[in-house]
Amino acid sequence: MAMRPEMPSIRVSRRGKITIGVLVSLFILLTLFGSLVRVYTNWLWFGELGFRGTFSTILWTRVVLFLSFGLLMAVIIGANLILAYRMRPPFRPISQEQENLERYRVAIEPRRS
DSSP: OOOOOOOOOOOOOHHHHHHHHHHHHHHHHHHHHHHHHHHHHHHHHHHHHTOHHHHHHHHHHHHHHHHHHHHHHHHHHHHHHHHHHHTSOSSOOOOHHHHHHHHHHHHHGGGOO
């Protein structure tokens, strides 16, 4: 089996990393700002009608459901990943496609944990 040279990896400069970080942070802040404005508007409206307790109940119910189902899905996906990793075949026949995938697996394996 002939060894191929490693594929070149993409290097991002420090300025590029900072720019990407700022853009992602800005996107997240704008998304959260829109949601917080909507929640605050509803809080004020329910308060004007005298049903602020009802709004609090709705809001906390949504938060608890989001967190509980998010945790449940994280556990299910994590269990599936562990199961798939443990049940993988130790030796696979090497085809051209598998040989290409093997290079990526070897590169990712040290960073897996």
